[in-house]
Amino acid sequence: xKCNVWCCxxxxxSLGLLAACQSSEVEPAGAxxxxxxxxxxxxxxxxxxVTRSDADALDHLVFGVFDAETDALVGSIQTQDEGSSxxxxxxxxxxxxxxxxxxxxxxxxxxxxxxxxxxVCFESDAVPQTFLHSMTLTVGDEPLPAQSVVLKRAVGAFxxxxxxxxxxxxxxxxxxxxxxxxxxxxxxxxxADNGGRTFSLSVPSSYLGRTDIKLNSYVFxxxxxxxxxITVDALTANGSVIRSRTFPKVPxxxxxxxxxxxxxxxxxxxxxxxxxxxxxxxxDEVTVNF
Numbered sequence: 001x002k003c004n005v006w007c008c009x010x011x012x013x014s015l016g017l018l019a020a021c022q023s024s025e026v027e028p029a030g031a032x033x034x035x036x037x038x039x040x041x042x043x044x045x046x047x048x049x050v051t052r053s054d055a056d057a058l059d060h061l062v063f064g065v066f067d068a069e070t071d072a073l074v075g076s077i078q079t080q081d082e083g084s085s086x087x088x089x090x091x092x093x094x095x096x097x098x099x100x101x102x103x104x105x106x107x108x109x110x111x112x113x114x115x116x117x118x119x120v121c122f123e124s125d126a127v128p129q130t131f132l133h134s135m136t137l138t139v140g141d142e143p144l145p146a147q148s149v150v151l152k153r154a155v156g157a158f159x160x161x162x163x164x165x166x167x168x169x170x171x172x173x174x175x176x177x178x179x180x181x182x183x184x185x186x187x188x189x190x191x192a193d194n195g196g197r198t199f200s201l202s203v204p205s206s207y208l209g210r211t212d213i214k215l216n217s218y219v220f221x222x223x224x225x226x227x228x229x230i231t232v233d234a235l236t237a238n239g240s241v242i243r244s245r246t247f248p249k250v251p252x253x254x255x256x257x258x259x260x261x262x263x264x265x266x267x268x269x270x271x272x273x274x275x276x277x278x279x280x281x282x283x284d285e286v287t288v289n290f
Contacts, residue, residue, distance in 0.1 A: 033139055036091040037063065037103075057082045058105035058131065063090040064186075066117040068098035068136055077114055094139045102186040105131040105151050119192045120184040127182050127197060127218045130154045134186050154189055155218040156180070156252040158230055161261040162213045170208060171237040173215055174200045179228035180219035180252065189254070191220040196228075200235075225253040234264070261289055 059082050065074040074094070080087045100117045107129045110122040122128060131151035158177070176198045181191035197219050207213055219228075227249040234242040243265050250258060 032093045032095045033143070034091055034093045035137075035139075036089065059107045059109065060105065060112070061088065061090075062102075062104040062106075062112050062114065063092075064102045064114050064117065065092055065094070066100040066102070068100050071100070071116045071118060073115060074099065077112070079112065094137075096139050096141070099137045099139065100187065101135050101137055103133040103151060104186075114186065117186040120186045121182055121192075125182040125197070125199070127155060127220065129157075129218060130184065130220075132184070132186065132189055134189065152189075153255045154184055154220065156221050156254050157257045158217050158219070158250060158252065159257060159259040160215045160217075160232060160264070161259060162215070162264040163211060163261060164263040164265050165211050166203065166208050166213060167234075167242060167265060168208050169236045170203050170234055170242060172200045172202055172235040174198070174233040174235055175215075175217050176231040176233075177217065177219050177228060178230065179226060180221045182220065184220045190224075191222045194222045219252070221252055221254050225251070225256075228252050232264070 061080045061082075063078045066072060067074060075092060078090055078092075080090075102114065102117050102120070104112060104114075104120065106112065106122075108126065110124065110126045110128055112120065112122055114120045117134065130153070132154040133151045158175075160173075176196070178196050179194055180197060181193045181195055182197050183192035184190075185192045197217075199217070201215060201217075229246060229248050230250050231244065231246040233244045236242060245264060247260055250260075252258065
């Protein structure tokens with residue numbers, strides 16, 4: 001059974017310090033407010049590069065505050081790791097003004113880089129499964145009401161299922177995604193540019209000779225839905241190409257898992273046909289047999 005991704009954050013606002021670090025003094029009107037966000041549910045259905053795992057908590061949560069007009073970072077980026085003390089609760093003290101708040105959740109152990117709300121990326125140009133919520137917040141003299149925030153998946157996914165056996169000299173599968181980006185605009189939820197993404201997956205020796213291997217890749221998209229050419233190369237250890245295939249006009253969409261399945265190493269391909277199914281994990285899944 002697949003689970004819904006409900007990453008809900010309850011934001012609780014109050015003047016002064018919270019009870020956890022409370023003071024008997026009350027700050028005068030116009031002073032800063034401490035804003036606290038509690039992550040009430042941060043479960044996802046994880047998809048790694050070569051297989052599918054059980055439902056689990058997001059590996060990392062990130063929270064950033066930016067000036068709404070200048071996009072300058074206010075304070076520092078807060079990052080929490082799953083299982084750490086206090087995981088799921090963020091707090092920040094803000095003066096009166098308008099702010100852009102960016103919440104992220106993602107898997108894998110990449111460092112998130114976010115110097116502005118309009119450009120979010122990860123080390124080594126990686127694109128993990130990423131969930132986002134972006135909002136504006138105006139802080140005045142009056143306490144703000146409690147709010148709930150929902151993180152939504154910010155990537156599109158391309159899955160290649162290699163039906164035929166992986167050859168014994170295979171070392172790497174290289175993906176060249178001809179659109180989208182490794183950078184996310186945290187304000188819009190779309191890609192920060194349209195420069196594409198190229199990366200490689202090392203193939204474990206235990207997979208050689210096996211069939212029906214699943215390889216997943218993610219990308220931030222320049223719009224909610226777009227067509228992208230994707231080229232996949234199977235390489236030996238010295239970089240020689242064993243087999244190369246280009247999948248034209250792949251219908252990528254944010255929160256869509258699209259699967260291309262077939263005999264990758266066969267000499268020729270059959271006519272492609274597509275069918276669409278919907279599940280509770282991704283917004284929808286598309287499977288193309290080649």
